[in-house]
Amino acid sequence: MSWLTEYVRPRIRTLFTRSEVPENLWHQCPACQQMIFHRDLATNRKVCQHCGHHMRATVAERLAWTFDENAFTKIELPKPVADPLRFRDTKRYADRLKEAREKTHADDAITVAHGTIGGHKAVVALMDFDFIAGSMGAAVGDAIVAAARLAVLQHVPLIAFTASGGARMQEGAISLMQMPRTVIATRLVKDAGLPFIVVLTDPTTGGVTASFAMLGDIQIAEPGAMIGFAGARVIEQTVREKLPEGFQRAEYLLEHGVIDMVVKRPDLPHMLARIIGLLSGKEQQAAA
Numbered sequence: 001m002s003w004l005t006e007y008v009r010p011r012i013r014t015l016f017t018r019s020e021v022p023e024n025l026w027h028q029c030p031a032c033q034q035m036i037f038h039r040d041l042a043t044n045r046k047v048c049q050h051c052g053h054h055m056r057a058t059v060a061e062r063l064a065w066t067f068d069e070n071a072f073t074k075i076e077l078p079k080p081v082a083d084p085l086r087f088r089d090t091k092r093y094a095d096r097l098k099e100a101r102e103k104t105h106a107d108d109a110i111t112v113a114h115g116t117i118g119g120h121k122a123v124v125a126l127m128d129f130d131f132i133a134g135s136m137g138a139a140v141g142d143a144i145v146a147a148a149r150l151a152v153l154q155h156v157p158l159i160a161f162t163a164s165g166g167a168r169m170q171e172g173a174i175s176l177m178q179m180p181r182t183v184i185a186t187r188l189v190k191d192a193g194l195p196f197i198v199v200l201t202d203p204t205t206g207g208v209t210a211s212f213a214m215l216g217d218i219q220i221a222e223p224g225a226m227i228g229f230a231g232a233r234v235i236e237q238t239v240r241e242k243l244p245e246g247f248q249r250a251e252y253l254l255e256h257g258v259i260d261m262v263v264k265r266p267d268l269p270h271m272l273a274r275i276i277g278l279l280s281g282k283e284q285q286a287a288a
């Protein structure tokens with residue numbers, strides 16, 4: 001070793017690494033391709049300040065944004081039989097579950113928590129698209145039933161944030177059974193005279209759209225969210241027609257009366273609080 005390799009080279013290396021910009025400081029907006037500083041992205045709740053594009057958010061982020069002062073209690077959810085059909089495609093379902101659990105630090109594609117939103121108590125169920133595309137198997141069905149029961153027990157509204165690719169195909173017919181189960185769960189809440197509010201986030205499709213996700217007393221969607229049953233390409237091939245622009249997007253569905261409102265993410269907690277207040281009659285009492 002000479003002075004050249006020992007002294008000069010490491011110094012050159014430090015000079016280079018120092019001038020490098022850490023990768024995670026800047027994010028590129030997938031819609032307008034502009035660069036966004038990470039701090040701006042966090043303050044804007046993952047909404048692009050250039051074009052208003054709503055990026056996908058994690059369950060942890062949504063919990064923090066939704067509840068007052070980031071205070072909430074997660075509930076323990078039932079653990080149904082894992083891999084009931086011992087299913088295997090290119091990979092074993094058991095392995096897919098394990099990978100998804102490691103990636104998301106959650107047991108399945110849903111989290112249920114309770115706390116207050118704008119001073120109103122509420123139970124919130126949040127789906128996680130990062131967990132096997134937010135697919136609905138027995139665990140998601142069980143969680144929706146548990147969330148509905150908790151809402152009835154606490155006599156508070158139930159709010160569901162949906163994000164799903166549809167049924168958990170690895171659970172076959174068991175997965176399909178979750179559709180009527182979750183529908184019955186929403187009935188428990190409604191029969192108790194409590195509001196059920198749905199916030200459709202990007203993307204909400206398949207069996208989730210075909211069950212509890214469309215049964216809210218108030219249907220809210222985030223701007224630009226893709227909401228549908230079958231994919232646009234499948235529909236185009238079936239009806240043999242070109243679909244209109246913006247088909248299956250939140251704004252298109254609002255225009256056609258499928259949903260009640262499109263709410264920007266930063267306005268969402270306030271809007272939820274307002275709706276709960278109105279539906280529970282507390283807002284009129286406060287005004288009187």
Ligand SMILES: [Zn+2]
Binds near residue numbers: 029030032033049051
């Ligand atoms: Zn953008």
